[in-house]
Amino acid sequence: MDEQRNVILGAGLTGLSMSYHSEEETHIYEKAHEIGGLCRSEEIDGFIFDYAPHILYTIDPYASKLIHKLLEGNIHIKKRQAFIYHLKYDKYTQFPFQAHLYGLPTNVIMDCLKGVVDVLTHKDPATPQNYQEWMYSHFGKGIAEHLMVPYAERIWRISPTKMNYEWIDRRVPEPNFDVILEGALKDETKLTGFNNDFWYPIYGGIESLPVALAKDIKNINLKKKVTRIWPDKKQVEFNNAEVVSYERLISTLPLPAVIDLIREDVPSDVKQAAEDLEHNSIVCVNLGIDRENITPYHWLYFYENDFIFHRISFPMNTSEKTAPPGKSSVCCEIAYSKYQPLEVKGRENIIQRTIDDLIKAKLLRKDDNVPVRDVLSMKYAYVIYDLNHRKNVSKIHSYLESNDIYPCGRFGEWEYFNMDHSIMSGKRMADRLGNK
Numbered sequence: 001m002d003e004q005r006n007v008i009l010g011a012g013l014t015g016l017s018m019s020y021h022s023e024e025e026t027h028i029y030e031k032a033h034e035i036g037g038l039c040r041s042e043e044i045d046g047f048i049f050d051y052a053p054h055i056l057y058t059i060d061p062y063a064s065k066l067i068h069k070l071l072e073g074n075i076h077i078k079k080r081q082a083f084i085y086h087l088k089y090d091k092y093t094q095f096p097f098q099a100h101l102y103g104l105p106t107n108v109i110m111d112c113l114k115g116v117v118d119v120l121t122h123k124d125p126a127t128p129q130n131y132q133e134w135m136y137s138h139f140g141k142g143i144a145e146h147l148m149v150p151y152a153e154r155i156w157r158i159s160p161t162k163m164n165y166e167w168i169d170r171r172v173p174e175p176n177f178d179v180i181l182e183g184a185l186k187d188e189t190k191l192t193g194f195n196n197d198f199w200y201p202i203y204g205g206i207e208s209l210p211v212a213l214a215k216d217i218k219n220i221n222l223k224k225k226v227t228r229i230w231p232d233k234k235q236v237e238f239n240n241a242e243v244v245s246y247e248r249l250i251s252t253l254p255l256p257a258v259i260d261l262i263r264e265d266v267p268s269d270v271k272q273a274a275e276d277l278e279h280n281s282i283v284c285v286n287l288g289i290d291r292e293n294i295t296p297y298h299w300l301y302f303y304e305n306d307f308i309f310h311r312i313s314f315p316m317n318t319s320e321k322t323a324p325p326g327k328s329s330v331c332c333e334i335a336y337s338k339y340q341p342l343e344v345k346g347r348e349n350i351i352q353r354t355i356d357d358l359i360k361a362k363l364l365r366k367d368d369n370v371p372v373r374d375v376l377s378m379k380y381a382y383v384i385y386d387l388n389h390r391k392n393v394s395k396i397h398s399y400l401e402s403n404d405i406y407p408c409g410r411f412g413e414w415e416y417f418n419m420d421h422s423i424m425s426g427k428r429m430a431d432r433l434g435n436k
């Protein structure tokens, strides 16, 4: 049996970053046949699709420098073209909704402006108790009801009354009355929000980033799925019955999966905490279309129940090298959860419903030829900040760390991490364990 000091589970950005930044030898074990985790891309007949759209942006100077160093010569900058589709008004408005009310029916604009004024003139507002209350108290009734609450339900697939709002940070652009008013009166306002500009690899899709990160990393073991962890013996077993002894186990696997792998040895309160963690899942329907420039947009939001997807994006507009000349590409994200399972079952039915809905949104024509059709599935997509999120995560972390199992990354820390956060999570773990 092999004895290894630093065993890393998962070769996504976090596991790779931990190894990249570690001064000690590490051994990575990954269940897939390739590195990258959620940050992978697939190539079909000249089309490149990411595992859900991945754009790069960060305010962290270290992450920014590292990303540019890794992608040197293979990165370009894009100005966001993101819009919201309103089927009931047959209109697209610019994202974020509250800053671009122009063109919506007068009663909708009135509701939104009145709601903002109510918020701004409310002297002693109560502290919101959940995400739904936060939307009302932050943006007012009009904006909450016309867009924010319906969209939240579409993406999270859990009632926003069951979520906290600790994760919001800069993800939901702050309301600013001048900007809202200007956006209601004028057709064009400045781009607002935190990812007005974003970066993306020119060639190879987002997978170029983990590939560059892994270039000099040794000891990456692919097709090694963890099947069991014994914290008492400090051993981990893989699908080929191989058993490895570790001193420190760094896990980027989803917390509930790690607890399952330890099985009966886990105390019941920790098991319960893991069972209570919430997440959603996403299916991506990727389509290659035999028509040029079906749209100039990067991505579009859909908040109405008339559509199966909540967001669609156009890889050919983030990099023209991701589609053959004269063709277009679309990635349609469909979210579901244990509370709201997929409304359409079966691969072909999901693809057909997606195509029908793209025609409904006037993005595809009935006679469009769609030669490339694929479906990618992500069981763990977004961590959901339910009302007990922090308490449950702390309990699981204390138990794991007391057993020399160090969770990190999006699903190890169980946080809403983007790629830059995941890279920094791996670095933090390398710095921390390096000092031990």
Ligand SMILES: Cc1cc2nc3c(=O)[nH]c(=O)nc-3n(C[C@H](O)[C@H](O)[C@H](O)COP(=O)(O)OP(=O)(O)OC[C@H]3O[C@@H](n4cnc5c(N)ncnc54)[C@H](O)[C@@H]3O)c2cc1C
Binding pocket: 009, 010, 011, 012, 013, 014, 015, 029, 030, 031, 032, 035, 036, 037, 038, 039, 051, 052, 053, 054, 055, 056, 057, 224, 225, 226, 227, 252, 253, 254, 257, 282, 378, 380, 381, 382, 408, 409, 410, 411, 417, 418, 419, 420, 422
């Ligand atoms: C829909 C969606 C859109 C996103 N868009 C963006 C974006 O636009 N910009 C951005 O910055 N970020 C985005 N992200 C976030 C980004 O994908 C993540 O922050 C990052 O990729 C997480 O990396 P990770 O290594 O922590 O986790 P993962 O990528 O999940 O890596 C974990 C690895 O563990 C492996 N694994 C799991 N179980 C086992 C097992 N039993 N044995 C061995 N290996 C196992 C997995 O195969 C995987 O490779 C998005 C995420 C999603 C879901």
